[in-house]
Amino acid sequence: MSTSAGGSKMADVELRGIAKRYGAVQAVAALDLRVEPGQFVSLLGPSGCGKTTTLRIIAGLVRPDAGQVIIGGRVMNDVPVHHRGLGLVAQNYALFPHMTVMENVTFGLRMRRAAPADIARRAGEALEMVRLTGLGDRYPRQLSGGQQQRVALARCLLVEPAVLLLDEPLGALDKKLREAMQVELKSLQRQVGITAIFVTHDQEEALTLSDRIAVMHQGRIQQVGAPHEIYETPRTRFVAEFIGVCNFLEGKVIERGMGAVTIRTDGGALVAVGASGQNAPAEGVKVVVAVRPEKLVVGATGMPRGTALPARVEAVVYVGTAVHVHLRASTGERLIAYRQNDSAAPVALAPGAEVVVSWSPEAARLLPEGSA
Amino acid sequence: MPALLLTPLLVFLLTFFVLPFGVMLVESLYLSPLQSPGSAMTFANYAKAFGDAFYLRVLLQTVALGVAVTALALVLGYPVAYFLARTRSRRRHVLLFLVISPLVVSIVIRSYGWMVLLGRAGTVNTLLVALGLAERPLPLMYNWFGVTVALTHVLLPFMILTLASVIEGIPESLEDTAAVLGAGWWSRFRHVILPLSMEGVGAGVTLVFMLTIGSFVSILLLGGSDTLVLPLLIYQQISLLNNNFAAALGMLLLVLSLALLYAQARVFRVRGAA
Amino acid sequence: MILRLYCAAVLAFLSLPIVVAVGVAFGSDKIARFPPTALSLRWFGVALSNPTFITALGNSVVLAALTTLLTIVIGLPAAMALVRHRLPGQPVLETFLLSPLSLPGVLFGVAMLFFLGASGFGLTAWGILAAHVVIAVPYVLRTTLAVYRGLDRGLEETAGVLGATPWQTFWHVTLPLLRPGLVAGGLFAFLTSFDNVPVSIFLTTARTTTLPVTIMSYLVNQDFDPIVGAISAVQVALVLGLLFLLDRIYGIGQITSLAGQ
Numbered sequence: 001m002s003t004s005a006g007g008s009k010m011a012d013v014e015l016r017g018i019a020k021r022y023g024a025v026q027a028v029a030a031l032d033l034r035v036e037p038g039q040f041v042s043l044l045g046p047s048g049c050g051k052t053t054t055l056r057i058i059a060g061l062v063r064p065d066a067g068q069v070i071i072g073g074r075v076m077n078d079v080p081v082h083h084r085g086l087g088l089v090a091q092n093y094a095l096f097p098h099m100t101v102m103e104n105v106t107f108g109l110r111m112r113r114a115a116p117a118d119i120a121r122r123a124g125e126a127l128e129m130v131r132l133t134g135l136g137d138r139y140p141r142q143l144s145g146g147q148q149q150r151v152a153l154a155r156c157l158l159v160e161p162a163v164l165l166l167d168e169p170l171g172a173l174d175k176k177l178r179e180a181m182q183v184e185l186k187s188l189q190r191q192v193g194i195t196a197i198f199v200t201h202d203q204e205e206a207l208t209l210s211d212r213i214a215v216m217h218q219g220r221i222q223q224v225g226a227p228h229e230i231y232e233t234p235r236t237r238f239v240a241e242f243i244g245v246c247n248f249l250e251g252k253v254i255e256r257g258m259g260a261v262t263i264r265t266d267g268g269a270l271v272a273v274g275a276s277g278q279n280a281p282a283e284g285v286k287v288v289v290a291v292r293p294e295k296l297v298v299g300a301t302g303m304p305r306g307t308a309l310p311a312r313v314e315a316v317v318y319v320g321t322a323v324h325v326h327l328r329a330s331t332g333e334r335l336i337a338y339r340q341n342d343s344a345a346p347v348a349l350a351p352g353a354e355v356v357v358s359w360s361p362e363a364a365r366l367l368p369e370g371s372a
Numbered sequence: 373m374p375a376l377l378l379t380p381l382l383v384f385l386l387t388f389f390v391l392p393f394g395v396m397l398v399e400s401l402y403l404s405p406l407q408s409p410g411s412a413m414t415f416a417n418y419a420k421a422f423g424d425a426f427y428l429r430v431l432l433q434t435v436a437l438g439v440a441v442t443a444l445a446l447v448l449g450y451p452v453a454y455f456l457a458r459t460r461s462r463r464r465h466v467l468l469f470l471v472i473s474p475l476v477v478s479i480v481i482r483s484y485g486w487m488v489l490l491g492r493a494g495t496v497n498t499l500l501v502a503l504g505l506a507e508r509p510l511p512l513m514y515n516w517f518g519v520t521v522a523l524t525h526v527l528l529p530f531m532i533l534t535l536a537s538v539i540e541g542i543p544e545s546l547e548d549t550a551a552v553l554g555a556g557w558w559s560r561f562r563h564v565i566l567p568l569s570m571e572g573v574g575a576g577v578t579l580v581f582m583l584t585i586g587s588f589v590s591i592l593l594l595g596g597s598d599t600l601v602l603p604l605l606i607y608q609q610i611s612l613l614n615n616n617f618a619a620a621l622g623m624l625l626l627v628l629s630l631a632l633l634y635a636q637a638r639v640f641r642v643r644g645a646a
Numbered sequence: 647m648i649l650r651l652y653c654a655a656v657l658a659f660l661s662l663p664i665v666v667a668v669g670v671a672f673g674s675d676k677i678a679r680f681p682p683t684a685l686s687l688r689w690f691g692v693a694l695s696n697p698t699f700i701t702a703l704g705n706s707v708v709l710a711a712l713t714t715l716l717t718i719v720i721g722l723p724a725a726m727a728l729v730r731h732r733l734p735g736q737p738v739l740e741t742f743l744l745s746p747l748s749l750p751g752v753l754f755g756v757a758m759l760f761f762l763g764a765s766g767f768g769l770t771a772w773g774i775l776a777a778h779v780v781i782a783v784p785y786v787l788r789t790t791l792a793v794y795r796g797l798d799r800g801l802e803e804t805a806g807v808l809g810a811t812p813w814q815t816f817w818h819v820t821l822p823l824l825r826p827g828l829v830a831g832g833l834f835a836f837l838t839s840f841d842n843v844p845v846s847i848f849l850t851t852a853r854t855t856t857l858p859v860t861i862m863s864y865l866v867n868q869d870f871d872p873i874v875g876a877i878s879a880v881q882v883a884l885v886l887g888l889l890f891l892l893d894r895i896y897g898i899g900q901i902t903s904l905a906g907q
Contacts (some may be wrong), residue, residue: 111809391761395757469889476888587750607847
């Protein structure tokens with residue numbers, strides 16, 4: 001692509017107070033989001049959380065009930081779809097079945113009446129960029145899923161959009177192909193330098209591809225942050241639960257110390273959570289302690305500092321790279337611990353074994369109770 | 373925006389479809405032409421239609437013909453519909469073509485063909501006499517027989533296509549399972565196919581009946597002086613310049629057709645049809 | 647199997663009168679006879695040199711062509727509006743728009759007769775055209791609705807996002823994809839107009855007569871002779887040829903399901 005640097009093209013996106021209701025359902029409520037130029041941001045959430053609606057609002061296919069869509073500093077609310085200068089790749093690619101690959105790819109340019117020689121050249125470059133050279137005369141139905149997806153991408157990129165919108169574009173591909181396409185997609189985005197907003201319900205995909213993730217639930221954004229932030233420091237129970245696996249212990253704050261907060265769980269255990277950077281809640285407040293399975297240590301004795309709970313092993317699941325240990329604490333809570341398979345020695349744990357589960361205070365997070 | 377696209381059609385239909393029936397309604401309530409109204413509104417035309425035994429008989433004949441043709445079309449067409457629904461692609465194509473072709477050929481041409489076939493000196497009679505099955509040519513035309521045959525012929529494809537579409541929706545695995553469990557073809561038909569196709573049967577029957585009672589051309593050409601049905605009666609009355617009475621008869625036919633249309637739209641939801 | 651034989655018999659029954667009507671045209675007899683005693687093409691000559699029939703044929707063709715054009719022009723946007731927007735009372739609206747299909751032609755013919763008389767328009771060719779459009783437009787509407795409903799909405803949306811104006815989207819994306827529906831519907835509209843008797847018979851005059859009405863009066867008045875067979879043969883050849891062509895391009899299964907039967 002001749003203008004592949006795209007520096008002048010990539011725009012920032014800002015959503016202010018976007019809301020949309022369909023009948024009795026509030027699909028999107030008071031949504032605020034900022035996407036920097038050139039960033040890859042994912043809207044992540046379960047079906048029905050409003051992520052696709054939000055994307056369509058940005059594209060101009062849906063009119064929001066309230067709020068503003070600002071792209072490249074310009075308020076787009078009253079700008080019709082075909083004047084917004086965006087790109088959209090849908091889950092089923094929406095390739096025009098009656099046009100060849102070349103006609104599909106050059107569609108945007110043809111509608112803008114670009115010079116034919118220019119079109120041909122840029123189309124050739126675009127096809128090369130997605131590794132589809134030579135397939136220009138084929139029809140979409142003659143291509144594989146992966147190839148169709150790349151045609152859809154090339155078609156978008158050729159109009160040099162300010163922002164690229166992707167609605168679960170890899171959903172229809174099988175696992176291996178999907179992972180390969182993820183890598184390609186990300187490198188393409190970097191190379192072209194385009195702002196991308198990506199909708200998905202697959203948290204692994206979001207973690208892999210994104211510069212920042214916006215986790216959505218019931219029409220609202222629960223948390224926005226880099227993948228690492230989202231995973232290690234979730235702010236709500238929903239986010240902690242949706243991304244990866246997490247252990248939860250419900251309880252009440254009983255003491256606020258200098259570097260740690262002590263919680264008494266509903267089961268009666270005492271848990272210490274590091275207060276680093278958190279606004280420690282007052283005593284008596286109900287909270288949820290969240291600990292990731294890979295932070296739990298299972299052994300005969302507990303760690304020197306931190307929480308240690310006696311527990312019984314209920315099941316041991318071998319998944320190749322790790323061993324998942326399912327435990328029930330003496331105080332009744334169910335826990336899962338992941339132990340990396342870093343030695344060739346066979347697993348020493350067996351169901352029924354009495355062990356001690358422990359973790360350091362920094363490994364645990366305090367989350368508000370409920371966190372809908 | 374939607375209004376803009378829909379308006380031409382709506383306006384057109386309102387002007388040239390709804391309005392004419394309105395005029396017909398008005399005509400039916402007077403005894404003299406609309407252009408020169410001489411008397412007041414009256415139901416005299418309707419009284420005449422229902423009061424005179426002759427006209428009642430015409431009405432009855434219309435319905436009876438409808439029932440006869442519908443029954444014939446159903447019985448004759450069902451097996452073909454089943455066959456069509458169950459055939460594989462190659463032959464199915466040809467079959468569909470053969471079933472649809474008569475529909476695109478003008479009804480006048482089809483009726484003409486029947487006239488050649490059923491006339492006194494027609495093909496059928498010539499054949500019957502030649503084979504010794506009849507002493508003299510049989511009156512196969514200008515009577516109810518000819519009319520019924522011609523109408524059944526015209527309406528059979530409608531029945532077949534409607535039924536086939538529904539039967540296609542019945543998974544063949546149901547029949548296979550029934551067969552494995554010991555059901556012969558009649559049992560399979562009675563207990564599996566027929567019950568599950570009732571919606572199609574209803575739709576087909578309503579459609580064919582509606583088309584039969586509105587039939588005009590075939591009956592005009594192949595019927596005789598005593599095969600009078602409502603559409604033909606209306607035509608006759610117009611030719612006799614009894615416009616107002618014809619209008620009343622027309623309203624009768626309209627009400628009957630609308631009732632059937634309502635039944636078809638509400639009670640039977642046939643796949644694909646609007 | 648018996649079923650196969652039975653179906654063959656029924657299909658033969660369905661084709662019978664058409665074969666007969668066409669066959670008669672190749673006969674040399676003075677009256678229509680099937681099978682003809684001797685073969686001859688002279689009735690074609692007689693038919694083609696008959697001025698009444700030729701005029702009527704010309705009228706019918708022009709009328710049918712205009713009908714088809716008009717039905718597409720007003721039917722296509724209506725179909726698009728119905729699919730794109732969820733209008734209040736849509737099922738009722740659709741049933742209404744498609745109702746001319748189901749109502750007896752005689753009824754409508756009579757009603758139009760009254761209307762044209764009362765409104766002062768009189769029995770003109772325009773009146774017949776309007777009537778033909780009314781009875782033909784449901785065909786175009788139905789097939790276009792079916793095709794448009796089956797289209798992926800995302801295609802038009804994507805075209806919009808890629809920068810195509812609504813008109814460009816319609817012309818480059820929607821229209822090409824709607825073509826099968828328009829062609830099938832257009833064909834049925836053409837045939838409906840061309841073959842129509844029940845409506846036309848009330849509205850035509852000596853000047854504005856159509857071919858089927860002419861044939862009708864011929865048959866009703868003068869007893870039948872092979873001239874009708876000749877005309878029929880030509881018409882059947884044309885129509886079946888068109889149907890065959892359509893089948894080649896779109897497949898007859900699609901046309902049937904489009905026709906909603």
